[in-house]
Every structure is written in C-alpha cells, then in structure tokens.
Amino acid sequence: MKINIKDVLHYENLKTIKYTHLATTIVYARAIAEMLGYSKEDIHVIEVGASLHDIGKSFIPPSILNKKGRLTKEEREIINLHSVIGYEVLKSAGYSVNVAEIARDHHNPMSKNNMAQIVRAADIYSAMREERSYKKPKTHEEAMEVLKSAKVPQDILNALDKKYGKKQQARITQGFATRPAIA
Numbered sequence: 001m002k003i004n005i006k007d008v009l010h011y012e013n014l015k016t017i018k019y020t021h022l023a024t025t026i027v028y029a030r031a032i033a034e035m036l037g038y039s040k041e042d043i044h045v046i047e048v049g050a051s052l053h054d055i056g057k058s059f060i061p062p063s064i065l066n067k068k069g070r071l072t073k074e075e076r077e078i079i080n081l082h083s084v085i086g087y088e089v090l091k092s093a094g095y096s097v098n099v100a101e102i103a104r105d106h107h108n109p110m111s112k113n114n115m116a117q118i119v120r121a122a123d124i125y126s127a128m129r130e131e132r133s134y135k136k137p138k139t140h141e142e143a144m145e146v147l148k149s150a151k152v153p154q155d156i157l158n159a160l161d162k163k164y165g166k167k168q169q170a171r172i173t174q175g176f177a178t179r180p181a182i183a
C-alpha cells in the first residue's frame, strides 16, 4: 500500500501547541542547562530538542488529538505514540541522536538521557506556571511539588529552584529597590 504523506501528516495539529508554552519550555530548558554547566553546543542541542519535542503530534489524527472529553485507552495510547514518532522523524531528518532522544523521552521519567530529562522538567514547569483557560498558574513552590512527584532528577530541581525560587526572587526585587531612580 502506498502511503500519501498528506494523509498522515496533520500539520494543523502543531497549532494546538500553545506558542507561549513552547517558548517558555525552551527558556526554562536553557536556564536549567546553564545552571548545570552545559557547554554552549550542548545548550543549543537542548534548545533544538525543546523546540521540536512534540513534532510527533503532527502524525496523530486530529480527531483523537483534539477530542473533547474522555479519551479511551486506545486513543490515549495513540497520542502517547507522538514521542516515538517524533524520534523516528527527527532521526530520519538528520537531527542528532540527542535531539531525537529528547523527543522520544520527553514524557519518560526513566530516561537515561539527561538532556531529555531537562526538557521534560521544563515542559512540566512551563505547563504549571502558565495560565490556561481552565486553570490559574501555579506558584513556583506548587510547580516544584508537581515536578518532584513526576520524579524529575534532584539536580534539575535544584537548578530550577536556584533560578526561580524565593531567594532568587528576593534578590531580584532587592535589586530593583536599590536601583537609583532615573532623574
């Protein structure tokens, strides 16, 4: 059977990924990688992986991906395939192993790929901190609890806390307070 790419590629699916969510996922992933001392080159790989991690969603039938209401077990399994589809697509498009593995493992708490763990943490943190039509944004502390229960590795938790936690916020506010007023 000949497969027509137009029948399996649903580019419009990517529109359902909120632009702000994608952008902040990249920002948070970069911040974590910087805190953990990754090289410039590796940070670039992480950013590319973060921006493409959900690319596999463009191969999921929109009727399932955009379904309102409860998903069946089969539908849930089909949606979950977006990770491995993303991996295959990125690999065959010539992206590096790490970029492809970020897509493959971005929902996998057991992943041995630390870059994928960073993007996974950034993805969850972004979703928690963001306002959605059905929910208020969580505080940094509430988001950290969610990350902990999602088994995000401790060094990544520490990095996020250092960057966005209370102490850091206090320092930023203090910085503003002591800045001389513009004459």
Ligand SMILES: [Fe+2]
Pocket (backbone or CB within 6 Å): 053, 054, 082, 106, 107
């Ligand atoms: Fe995903």
Ligand SMILES: [Fe+2]
Pocket (backbone or CB within 6 Å): 021, 123, 127
């Ligand atoms: Fe996401």
